Amino acid sequence: MRVIILGAGGLGSVFGARLAEQGADxxxxxxPTHVEAINKNGLKISGVNGDSTITNITAVSSADDAVGEFDYLILGVKSKDTAATLAGAASLKGRIKTACSFQNNTTKEDDLANWLGAEHVIGFATIEAAQLIEPGHASHTFKLPLSTYFGELDGTITPRIEAIVDICNAAGIGTKAMPNIKQVMWEKITQIANAAGWSVSTLAGNKNLVMNDGMVIQEGAEHYVQYARELxxxxxxxxxxxxxFFAPVSKLKELDGGSFDDAVATVIAIGEGMNKAGMKGRPSMFTDVISGKKTEVEETIGPFVHKARELGISVPTVDAVYRIIKVLDHYLV
Ligand SMILES: NC(=O)c1ccc[n+]([C@@H]2O[C@H](COP(=O)([O-])OP(=O)(O)OC[C@H]3O[C@@H](n4cnc5c(N)ncnc54)[C@H](OP(=O)(O)O)[C@@H]3O)[C@@H](O)[C@H]2O)c1
Structure with a gap:
């Protein structure tokens, strides 16, 4: 299997490494700095699976330098870089059989379809997490027993879905083929918009805080539930x-069902559990804000604001979270 990761930072490097470990090319x-470090010392991966250095991997700093045809392209850049990255990768067209992306947005399949043709595009959602530590080194920061889903956008399960599912499972990434991948991707973005928007609107004034610090406070938990219910x-x-879909991390059913007070108690209990386990949960949007980097607010929370308008649904808390983060984001680069 030949795979190209277009824009390999944190998660792209980890996926690339895991597939290479299974013999994928x-x-x-x-x-360039990441490429130079990989070509000099291999790709170092640390984190949830321990440390390893991958040497059977090719790293190039331009799509023009990628050689041959590829069974799969995984688009790994942040959403803000999609247009420029795809425009700069025209030389790959005609050499890619199947394309997909783990980006947190609702437009990635359309972006890829417009670039390559809809017949080449499949759906992909994952809650595996990773971070680029330094050039040549990515950390695989989070995994679940079942974290990753692929599916055809028309709901069928085809050999190209089964092949990528099989190699991910062999690589230790719990993966499943899904007939309803569009729902999985919307649920993923709901969950991400919830955790990311809540943490920035609640905690970003204090860069020492982590999610559990806010979840155990009554008002923090109330804001969490109100915002979740609107999303x-x-x-x-x-x-x-x-x-x-991303159980046990996903709690959307519990947040939505039952009484408001019960849902608030659930959030406080999760925060207390995280405290007890010594966890320091922090969504990447929160990390982006405190490290001065532009967020994906438009791509992750924007869809809910715009869909709510379109469908005539009142979502005042979602609107407020979006407005607050848009202001913060305006001054980030
Ligand atoms: N990380 C996670 O745990 C995780 C989990 C699920 C989903 N996601 C989603 O996956 C996407 C990527 O996240 P990430 O955390 O992996 O981001 P990331 O670490 O910033 O990786 C993206 C990489 O692409 C590079 N890049 C941008 N344009 C490029 C180009 N034209 N050619 C080559 N490289 C280019 C970036 O470099 P510069 O930084 O220099 O621009 C960066 O190193 C986001 O949409 C995110 O929401 C992330």
Whole structure:
């Protein structure tokens, strides 16, 4: 299997490394400093699976330098870089059989389809997490027993879905083929918008805080539930019901069902559990804000604001979170 990761930072490097460990022929297209470090010392991966250094991997700093045809392209840049990255990768067209992306947005499949043709595009969602530590080194920061889903956008399960699912599972990434991948991707974005928007609107004034610090405070938990319920109301208006695809992390069913007070108690209990386990949960949008980097607010929370308008749903808390983060984001680079 030949795989190209277009824009390999944190998560792209980890996926590339895991697939290369299973014998896939992987090419990373990455920033020059990352490429130089990989070509000199291999790709170092630390984190949840321990330390390893991958040497059977190709790293190039331009798509023009990638050689041959690829069974899969994984778009790994942040959403803000998609247009420029795809425009700069025209030389790959005609050499890619299947394309997908783990980006947190609702437009990645359309972006890839417009670039390559809809017949080449499949759906992909993952809650595996990673971070680029330094050039040549990425940390695999989070995994779940079942964290990753692929599916055809028309709901079928085809050999190209089964092949990528099989190699991810062999690589230790719990993966499943899904007939309803569009729902999985919307539920993922609901969950991400919830954790990211809540943490920035609640905690970003103090860069020492982590999610659990806010979840154990009554008002923090109340804001969490109110905001979650409004996001879920948009998700449901699209015709879906919460399924907790990313259990045990997903708690959308619990946040949506039952009384408001019970849901608040659930959030406080999760925060207390995280405290007890010594966890320091912090969504990447929160990290972006405190490290001065532009966020993906438009791509992750924007869809809920705009869909709610379109469908005539009142979501005042979502609006407020979006407005607050848009202001912070305006001054980030
Ligand atoms: N990290 C996670 O745990 C995680 C989990 C699930 C989903 N996601 C989603 O996945 C996407 C990527 O996240 P990430 O954390 O992996 O981001 P990241 O670490 O910033 O990786 C993206 C990399 O692409 C590079 N890049 C940008 N344009 C490029 C180009 N034209 N050619 C080559 N390299 C280019 C970036 O370099 P510069 O930084 O120099 O621009 C960066 O190194 C986001 O949409 C995120 O929401 C992330």
């Amino acid at each position: 992987v090419t990373l297209v990455a920033r 879920i109301s948009v998700y449901k208006a699209l015709g879906y019901q919460p399924e907790n």
